[in-house]
Amino acid sequence: MISLEFDRVSRDFVTPSGALYRAVDDISLTVDAGAFLAIVGPSGCGKSTLLNVAAGLLTPTSGRVRVDGVDLDGLNRRATYMFQQDALLPWKNVRDNVALGLTLAGVKRVDAHARADGWLARVGLTDFAAHYPAQLSGGMRKRATMAQNWIVDRGLMLMDEPFSALDVHTRQRMESELLALWEASEGGHTGPPLRREGVGADPRVGPVQNKTILFVTHDLDEAIALADEVVVLSAGPASRIVARHPVPLDRPRDLMELRTTAAFVDLYRAIWAVLREEVVKSQRTNRHV
């Protein structure tokens, strides 16, 4: 289990006209080990910047990131990153894509493929192992990407609106599958271990370490449905944290029913009251939409 801490992180960018643009300003935020934390905010509020800083792909202009209490220097080797865009290699078939992290680590091809097949079974892509990404639907590509990320089994998962390009129903399925995977990982949540149908059934996959998840989205609905805590960022530039809401909904969650429960609706109303103002602000400045 890995904790992640942003300590007074700010990040500037140079605009094409040469001016300095501050994306995020003085963000301090701790993601507890094993927690599922969602960040919501209007478009252009620097959500992706925060993730890129946590991944080590960007260095903060000031402040620091700590992973399990250790200052991050360079790439974050304890994290995986699921991007908004498709990031499967188009010239590798699905099996090779899923096995990629193992191949890069020097795992023997046979072993890497065996474990990849386990993961393919787990995400329901066994029949598509030899297909290339261009031959899959959007939802299938996301499932392959999840397997690609889970197979390397790092303690921290960074997710940048991974399902935003999908249609509503596919999206809900992917959210459920993500929760199922997360809840099935050892501990997965703070309560007793859970067993879900079809998950963890494949012995080739083996035990998976507990994951801390930092999930960025502009969709409040998705944030509440998935996370233990929702953090609201203000409209950019110079985004700050404007609110933190714990999500005391029981797990495992049934996403098909959850959204109509009274507890969910109340939470949604409360957080939306805060988020709404930021969305209005961002639409007024309208510089990133």
Add this chain to the structure above:
Amino acid sequence: MSERRGAILVWQILVGLVALALWQGLVALNILDPFFVSRPTDIARRVATWVAAGTLWPHLAVTLQEALLGLVVGAALGIVLGFALARSPLAAAVFDPYIKMLNAIPRVVLAPLFLLWFGLGIWSKVALAVTLVFFVMFFSTYQGVRDASQVLVDNVRMLGASERQLVRHVLVPSALTWIFSSLHTSLGFAMVGAVVGEYLGSTRGLGYVISQAEGTFDTTGVFAGMTILGIVVVIVSAAVTRLERWLLRWKNDER
């Protein structure tokens, strides 16, 4: 699919036949003078004679050898340098004006120099082919590497790739698309380089055959030489297409 391919083949042959018939007809009607443009039947007969007598093969072999060497050396240099400069923006900026200058030199001007430096044998022709192939390959490799998607690069790095693995798993495959699309052009250029080199000074090769024919106002011989050149390029190009289709098979969406 194959039905469509068959239809295309029929049309391709038809277009060729119509053009040849037109040519032949215009000469027969005395509208064109065979002294200047020969006629298809004479050209075909000449090619057949060369093939039957076996005089064609040594010349063709020399030209192909030069073109192939030019292609391999030019492509290797272009790909390596294209990669190096694409990975080092500073070096790219420094070399940029020189590369543009060198690329602007008309190769015909270089041919006599190469004759002087490398002699009448095959190497002066190989050098000429290299100067043509190199730039095509260099620019497409450079572009291909620079064009590699940032998300793919980031993703592979997050999954644990070292710099070398990044090159192998992302940059090379990404550049391959570009490299292959320019391979056809390069192939044509390699042949042009070899033939022009022979034409300007040699004792063997298709360019030599053509220049000998021109020296005696033998237009039939000139056209016969060009015909053989064309046929060879079409055959080799088809082979490259097959190789390309296999290497880039991930691009064919079969769904």
